Amino acid sequence: MIRLLIVDDEPLVQIGIKSMLDWAELGIEICGTASNGRDALNLIEKLSPHIIITDLKMPIMDGLELMKECQKKYGRLPLFIVLTSYEEFHLAREALSLHAVDYLVKFELTEENLKASINTAIQLLDEVIRSSQYQVQPVPVETLLFHERFFIMLLNNLFESEEQFRLQAQILSLDFNAAGYIASYMEISGQKTHSMDTRQQLNFYSSTLQMVKTLLPKYINCYITALDIKHFAIIFLIPENKISDYVAFIINSVKNTMEMLNNYYGASIHGSVGRFVENPLDISASFMDARQIFSMSSPDRPLCFFDELDLKNPVKNIFNISIFKNDIVSAYEEFDPDRLRKVFSSIQELFREHPSYFLQALDAASNILYLSISLLPDGEELVSGIFKDHPQNYRCLFTLNTTEQILQWLNTLFEGLYSYFTSKKKDYKNRIVLNAKQYIRNNYTKKLTLNEVAAALGISPGYLSLLFKKYSDCGFIDYVNQVKIQEAKRLMTEKDMKIYEVANFLGFDNAFYFSKVFKKVEGCSPTAYKAKHTKSGDGLSVSPPTD
Structure with a gap:
């Protein structure tokens, strides 16, 4: 049922709206009434209405203030229909500028025009909830991909140095000046996903993640990045005054977000939270903690904290991908098929010798998947193409039951990436040099260093220097x-x-x-x-x- 809240300081207006339509026939439940904007805000937090009919002129807090507060706190939902008088058309115009669905003149309110406005709101509500672009401000694709790549490297300890990390963070305008940091590994779930087809599932998971990215930062400073279709990572930035009770701070922030997700999307999230660290370069250790204890979380236990567990016998179900750090960075930066073969061969050999390490093998394959999607241009499309003949595409990984099946999955991924790397290697290197030269020409007034330009391109300084010598007539x-x-x-x-x-x-x-x-x-x-x-x-x- 769609929930409707009525906000007006005149009881007769409230009663009139309640009795004017057969709300149940429209699939609508009147979940409450309020006589001013402040009371309405309290009800909105508790009841999460989808649509609000509100008067514009009310004591304590008027309708416009209510709309502004809701936009600031909740974003596009709930939707508003405003009530106005003849002399208040200037207020109605302002309400429409705040994305009100419609305005109705009180003295001309009829069953027909109220029903028409409600039907418009229902149609818009459906579009908003279904849209995977809900509330996302347009961001250049290159910038978005660079952000994703940055966080994948940070979470997996793939930066060569602190300087490389700081330079890339500065270029991307990412602030890492908090008192502490905590990484979380999260999963999206929904009660009806089993009855959805693949396209519907993709829309559901994508829409839910976008809503998390919109809502969670309203409660706590954080960075959120997708890992695959249903998993994502959160990096919480903890201020000085919250260090002593950061657990409660995170729980309350996630709880508020989860309530909105459940009320509007029928979605839920659960996951695990790693240790508290002071240095941002230690975020990878916190992320590893979170992945290690993820199996202890569930929809019934939505957050599990590493620092609160007594792990006398650590759960060894994760794989530390950073042990292949140099080869991985070189392979994915340089489109080097030989380095790629070395990484895959080492991992496959390890698990052939230890076939009982199923969970570690699954984690290793998941990490390689995340890296391939995030570090390569059009990574999602590329990997999907490699697994195009599989019913669940690359997501079939998460349905496998044996280490041998995972090794076969890794081999399919390797063969596809190897072919791609071989075809792209030379052209990509030339393009890197051209991009570096363009960056230099655009920034010649700065004191340019090799490290800065490499950071701007998302590659290592040593590799950029090597390419300049090989593909340019000067260093x-x-x-x-x-x-x-x-x-x-x-x-x-x-x-x-x-x-x-x-x-x-x-x-x-x-x-x-x-x-x-x-x-x-x-x-x-x-x-x-x-x-x-x-x-x-x-x-x-x-x-x-x-x-």
Whole structure:
């Protein structure tokens, strides 16, 4: 049943709306009434109505304030139909700007126009709930994929250094200045998923995750990233004043989110929470804890905390994928089929020797799956294509019952990735160099370093340096200097800027170092170059290299 809340300070209006329609016939239950916005907010938190009919002018808190508070706290739902008087059309316009479904004039309220507004709201409610894009602000695809890649690397301890982590976080505008961090491993479930077809399940899981991403950050500062269709990770950022009671803080935040998910989507989430860590680079250890105890959670026990368990005999059901850190990073960064073979062969050999380690094998395969989806361009599409002949696609992994079946699944994935890596390797390397050069040309006023540019591209500094030497006619530093000096010549001849001004503008430490670099590139000092071209009136127009 759809829940409807009536908010008006006139009891007769409340009674009139209740009696005007056969609400049950419309599939609607009137779950409550309130006489002002403040009381309505309390009821909304308890009852989670889908639709609200509200007056605009009320004591304590009016209808517009109520709508604004609900948008701020809950997002697109609940939907609003507003009641107004003839003289309040300016308020009605403002309500419509806040996405009110409709406005009704009290003195013209009839069964027909009320029913028409309600039917419009029901139709919109259905669209909102079904839409997997519900409440998501548009984000450039490249930025979104880079975010996902960053968090997968963080959760699996794949960063080469703290500097690489900090630079990428800075470029993505991700804040890691909390007093502490905790990672969680979560699963989405629903009572009716067993009766859904594959497309409906995809929409259900996607919509639920998007709603989690919308709701949970309203209660607690966190980052959320998808792992596969029904699993996701949460990184909680704990402030100083919540360290002593972070368990209650997380429980309350997740509980509020779960209530909304259940009320509006019929969905639930459950999972496990790792240890508290102070260094963000230790988040991977917290995530490993969470995965280790995940089997102890369930819909009936929605959150299980590592720090509250007495693990005298640790549950050895996870696989530490970071032991293959260097080979994994190289394989996925460089599209290196030989490195890929090394990783897969090592994992498969390990579990052939220990076939009883089923849970560890499943965890290893899951990690490889998450990495493939997140670290590769169009990873989801690529992996789905590899398993296109399987009834449940790559998700068939989670239906397997033996270690041997998991090894066969890994072999299918390896063969598909190996073929893809072989075809993409050379073109991808050339594209990385071109992208690096474009980044340099777009940021020549900065003091560019190899680490910064590599971080901007999401690759390791050593690999970028290697590619520059192999696929460019000069090294990284030489190219940066060429771009800066080309721009320096333009600034001196066209803008008549002083040498120290040019040096400062282009990110050099001082004019002396700028002059040294200039002479190395051009064969003369910037003073001599400027004097020559100013005197001759050459007026050279130069621009950074284009390749």
